Amino acid sequence: MARGLQTDAAVVRPETPRWTLALGAWLLGCAPGAPRNGDGAVHDASARFPVVVHRPPSLSSIEVDSDAGRVAIPCENCHSLFRENPPALPARVEELRGPHAGMRFAHGAVPCASCHERTDATRLHLATGEVLPMTEAMSLCRQCHGPQARDYDHGSHGGMRGYWDRSRGPRARNHCVDCHDPHAPHFPRFQPMPPPRDTAWLRSAPHG
Amino acid sequence: MNTESTTADAPTHHRSTYPRFLLRVLWESVDGSFGFYAWMGVLTAIALVGAHAWAGQNAWGMATTGLSDHVSWGLYIANFTFVVGLAAGGVMMVIPAYLYGDEDMHDVVIVGELLAIAAIVMAVGFIMVDLGRPDRFWHMLPGPGRLNFPNSVLTWDMVVLNGYLLLNLHVCGYLLYQRFLGRKPRHRWYVPMVMVSIVWAFSVHTVTAFLYAGLGGRPFWNSALLAPRFLASAFVTGPAFIVLSLRVSQRLLGLPVPDRAVDVLLKILRVTTLVNLFMLGSELFTEFYTGGSHTASTRYLYVGLHGHRELVPWSWTSVGLNVAAAVVLLTPALSARRWLLHLALAMTFAGVWIEKGMGLIVPGFIPSTLHELVPYAPSRNEWKVTWGVWALGLMVFTLSLRIAAAAAQGRFSLAQGTTPEKGGA
Amino acid sequence: MAENSVPRRVALKVLGATLGAGVFAQALAPLKQFTEGMSLQGFLQKHYKELSPRELREVLRRLEEETEQRYGAEVTIRDLRPTPGVQFAYALNLSVCIGCRRCVEACHHENNHDRASHNSYIRVLEMEQGSLDLERGDANYDHAVPAPGKFYLPVQCQQCENPPCVRVCPVEATWQESDGIVVVDYNWCIGCRYCEAACPYHARRFNWRAPEVPAREINPDQAYLSNRIRPQGVMEKCTFCLHRTREGRMPACLEACPTGARVFGNVLDPSSEIRWVLEHKRVFVLKEELGTRPRFFYFFDE
Numbered sequence: 001m002a003r004g005l006q007t008d009a010a011v012v013r014p015e016t017p018r019w020t021l022a023l024g025a026w027l028l029g030c031a032p033g034a035p036r037n038g039d040g041a042v043h044d045a046s047a048r049f050p051v052v053v054h055r056p057p058s059l060s061s062i063e064v065d066s067d068a069g070r071v072a073i074p075c076e077n078c079h080s081l082f083r084e085n086p087p088a089l090p091a092r093v094e095e096l097r098g099p100h101a102g103m104r105f106a107h108g109a110v111p112c113a114s115c116h117e118r119t120d121a122t123r124l125h126l127a128t129g130e131v132l133p134m135t136e137a138m139s140l141c142r143q144c145h146g147p148q149a150r151d152y153d154h155g156s157h158g159g160m161r162g163y164w165d166r167s168r169g170p171r172a173r174n175h176c177v178d179c180h181d182p183h184a185p186h187f188p189r190f191q192p193m194p195p196p197r198d199t200a201w202l203r204s205a206p207h208g
Numbered sequence: 209m210n211t212e213s214t215t216a217d218a219p220t221h222h223r224s225t226y227p228r229f230l231l232r233v234l235w236e237s238v239d240g241s242f243g244f245y246a247w248m249g250v251l252t253a254i255a256l257v258g259a260h261a262w263a264g265q266n267a268w269g270m271a272t273t274g275l276s277d278h279v280s281w282g283l284y285i286a287n288f289t290f291v292v293g294l295a296a297g298g299v300m301m302v303i304p305a306y307l308y309g310d311e312d313m314h315d316v317v318i319v320g321e322l323l324a325i326a327a328i329v330m331a332v333g334f335i336m337v338d339l340g341r342p343d344r345f346w347h348m349l350p351g352p353g354r355l356n357f358p359n360s361v362l363t364w365d366m367v368v369l370n371g372y373l374l375l376n377l378h379v380c381g382y383l384l385y386q387r388f389l390g391r392k393p394r395h396r397w398y399v400p401m402v403m404v405s406i407v408w409a410f411s412v413h414t415v416t417a418f419l420y421a422g423l424g425g426r427p428f429w430n431s432a433l434l435a436p437r438f439l440a441s442a443f444v445t446g447p448a449f450i451v452l453s454l455r456v457s458q459r460l461l462g463l464p465v466p467d468r469a470v471d472v473l474l475k476i477l478r479v480t481t482l483v484n485l486f487m488l489g490s491e492l493f494t495e496f497y498t499g500g501s502h503t504a505s506t507r508y509l510y511v512g513l514h515g516h517r518e519l520v521p522w523s524w525t526s527v528g529l530n531v532a533a534a535v536v537l538l539t540p541a542l543s544a545r546r547w548l549l550h551l552a553l554a555m556t557f558a559g560v561w562i563e564k565g566m567g568l569i570v571p572g573f574i575p576s577t578l579h580e581l582v583p584y585a586p587s588r589n590e591w592k593v594t595w596g597v598w599a600l601g602l603m604v605f606t607l608s609l610r611i612a613a614a615a616a617q618g619r620f621s622l623a624q625g626t627t628p629e630k631g632g633a
Numbered sequence: 634m635a636e637n638s639v640p641r642r643v644a645l646k647v648l649g650a651t652l653g654a655g656v657f658a659q660a661l662a663p664l665k666q667f668t669e670g671m672s673l674q675g676f677l678q679k680h681y682k683e684l685s686p687r688e689l690r691e692v693l694r695r696l697e698e699e700t701e702q703r704y705g706a707e708v709t710i711r712d713l714r715p716t717p718g719v720q721f722a723y724a725l726n727l728s729v730c731i732g733c734r735r736c737v738e739a740c741h742h743e744n745n746h747d748r749a750s751h752n753s754y755i756r757v758l759e760m761e762q763g764s765l766d767l768e769r770g771d772a773n774y775d776h777a778v779p780a781p782g783k784f785y786l787p788v789q790c791q792q793c794e795n796p797p798c799v800r801v802c803p804v805e806a807t808w809q810e811s812d813g814i815v816v817v818d819y820n821w822c823i824g825c826r827y828c829e830a831a832c833p834y835h836a837r838r839f840n841w842r843a844p845e846v847p848a849r850e851i852n853p854d855q856a857y858l859s860n861r862i863r864p865q866g867v868m869e870k871c872t873f874c875l876h877r878t879r880e881g882r883m884p885a886c887l888e889a890c891p892t893g894a895r896v897f898g899n900v901l902d903p904s905s906e907i908r909w910v911l912e913h914k915r916v917f918v919l920k921e922e923l924g925t926r927p928r929f930f931y932f933f934d935e
Contacts, residue, residue: 155906156726158893168881189777193734198750199276199582238646260660267663269842269865277838280829340824340866347804347823354680354805362803362827424923425833501768578835579767
């Protein structure tokens with residue numbers, strides 16, 4: 001994590017993240033640790049450490065079985081092969097063929113082309129037609145999910161690590177796709193950490 | 209005894225007579241009949257088992273109790289609350305004797321004061337065994353420690369309990385010492401303290417009630433009626449215990465007990481048992497008629513909550529005992545039978561012990577402040593410690609009663625020195 | 634009665650007294666184990682606020698040594714003071730919290746809690762939608778989350794501005810610092826648990842036994858008033874991770890939160906996230922009617 005005295009950015013800018021759909025990679029503990037700046041004694045109050053949005057480690061909507069278990073395949077593995085002549089986007093998810101066939105889609109009644117470029121699925125576009133690289137996906141999310149984007153900007157949506165006091169250290173933030181699969185964004189249900197066992201323990205204590 | 213001594217006493221050499229007084233007290237404490245030795249032996253054994261259990265509690269931690277972060281006070285604090293009431297109840301003898309000048313009561317009033325001493329010893333004992341760090345008790349001493357006075361009600365309680373102990377120790381010690389010297393006690397050396405102790409007795413139990421009533425997070429305790437209820441129940445258990453003690457002392461120690469003194473105590477009891485029941489009913493009405501989350505503890509106590517009914521049998525036993533005792537006390541045909549009367553006194557004593565002990569402390573924590581329902585049952589170790597403290601208190605009470613009985617029979621005086629009386633108690 | 638009955642009785646009494654003293658000593662023998670782990674300096678240690686800087690340094694060094702001896706871990710115990718101009722506040726977005734208990738777990742490890750009891754300063758209640766009645770909450774849920782029709786209410790110390798726990802402590806072993814954090818001097822607490830009875834939020838914990846933590850799992854970054862390993866028989870509580878937050882870092886529970894439901898910061902800083910939440914969200918506090926004035930706020934998204 002680059003540490004430097006940058007000017008405060010009011011709006012968080014994603015820094016060239018590569019995409020991932022490996023849902024909840026962060027949840028599973030793959031995220032880099034919190035930045036620590038034990039030695040950073042910055043006394044200039046106007047100086048601010050940056051807020052860095054977490055870069056998802058790799059991108060894939062495809063997972064395959066391998067000796068090491070389920071492995072996500074980066075998009076570029078395939079899409080770089082037909083950069084010159086990209087396959088056209090189907091109208092509906094059900095029409096997907098090839099490696100993407102059978103992909104689960106649950107993101108409202110949105111057609112593929114609402115977000116993906118019709119001629120190149122590895123690129124995105126805003127409602128205005130402006131083309132975006134995958135790395136700018138958060139700008140695409142926020143055009144529909146305004147309240148969430150606003151809360152994110154004000155630190156009340158989306159996980160973070162690091163310093164509350166940015167005059168003393170930087171902060172790392174989650175990317176939308178760290179938690180939300182863009183094709184099925186609803187947060188999935190999963191088993192929580194174990195329930196409290198304080199009272200059971202006390203009852204089992206010796207010399208009772 | 210309550211007339212001002214006018215005889216010009218010869219100067220007394222307290223420096224020589226007071227040690228002899230203490231020696232006599234010590235002698236009286238270790239000398240007696242086989243029955244006395246047996247009784248004291250049993251109490252000592254129980255106290256030792258308790259001491260051992262307490263030592264274990266400190267070595268292994270309070271996980272040896274049945275307590276938890278949900279129910280963080282239990283048997284110890286329940287008994288503490290009860291014995292403070294017992295101490296305050298002793299005043300019900302002092303008031304008739306000193307405020308109304310009841311001559312018969314005057315002869316046995318010291319029993320009430322001695323009970324207060326024994327009960328406060330137990331109260332301090334129960335606080336000590338409830339501490340997670342008894343080694344840091346000195347933090348509560350003004351001077352080396354930091355007493356959070358007047359903010360913490362617990363510090364008030366320390367002040368009033370120790371004050372009450374000192375007042376009663378002074379009054380009893382002074383009266384016995386004068387008896388020992390064969391003199392009439394001088395009013396100015398003890399009557400003002402007795403008057404203060406009357407007010408003090410009310411404060412002792414009021415402050416103990418405020419310990420709980422002041423906690424807004426515990427709706428079960430957060431009631432203005434708590435202190436009046438505490439006093440009412442104290443004035444049930446105190447006189448009941450004293451009447452029983454008087455009868456036992458009369459029989460075993462030869463203490464002269466005027467029937468009129470017992471009658472006065474029974475008259476008081478007839479009122480206080482009713483007041484106590486009335487206040488309980490008043491509390492129950494408010495809780496059950498209102499309903500809602502704040503009444504969860506009361507529901508747990510009397511009808512059970514979410515399938516948990518641990519205390520329900522106890523609560524109804526307590527109500528049954530108190531009502532039955534009230535019926536006996538208020539029906540002349542029944543209370544005329546001495547055995548039944550004494551049974552009724554024991555019943556109301558047990559009834560209040562349940563109501564004010566486990567029935568008051570434990571439901572304050574069930575459900576917890578986050579409305580979790582974690583039941584509590586005292587562990588075996590906890591019971592051992594508790595019986596140990598009771599044994600200690602009964603030992604103090606037994607010994608002081610013996611001295612008082614000896615003094616009342618004129619067997620406790622300087623003239624007799626420290627030679628054991630023939631025929632012993 | 635025989636002539637020699639008096640001397641015989643005296644002899645019996647002396648015998649009885651000797652026997653009694655022996656049994657008494659035997660009965661209290663377990664206390665030896667209790668006092669073994671205690672040093673004289675530890676016994677006589679003054680209240681935190683009365684320690685001179687030199688005395689405090691010695692105390693910290695002694696505690697580090699004791700941790701090394703008892704737990705086999707090399708730790709650093711620091712004394713971190715509040716920063717002037719900083720008042721902490723915490724807010725929690727109930728619309729986003731999914732009840733995964735990761736904050737509970739993070740607290741458990743960060744604060745060197747006893748492993749056997751799996752203690753933590755945070756308890757998460759599974760609540761029924763449409764009700765804020767705690768009586769209908771359940772802390773022991775153990776199924777996939779978020780469950781339909783439920784929301785989740787994590788509760789920890791609310792760092793009240795008017796803390797009932799501080800008022801009732803008989804020995805001033807717990808107090809509120811200028812940044813709003815209520816702390817405990819674990820070496821001054823007598824373990825009466827009055828504060829635990831007074832707290833309306835189940836925020837305080839008692840050390841029913843000496844905590845057990847394997848040496849390699851001990852978090853070595855410790856502070857005197859926060860996460861150092863607590864002695865047996867004293868109270869403890871959430872300190873908003875003051876060993877982290879007084880250095881500008883986020884509390885461990887916030888960093889562990891996967892959804893970003895937790896917002897923490899200096900409420901005196903107008904540009905802080907916590908200020909934005911307090912100004913723009915309809916926040917509420919638990920048990921407001923008790924007048925405790927928590928610094929811990931909850932809110933739902935609109």
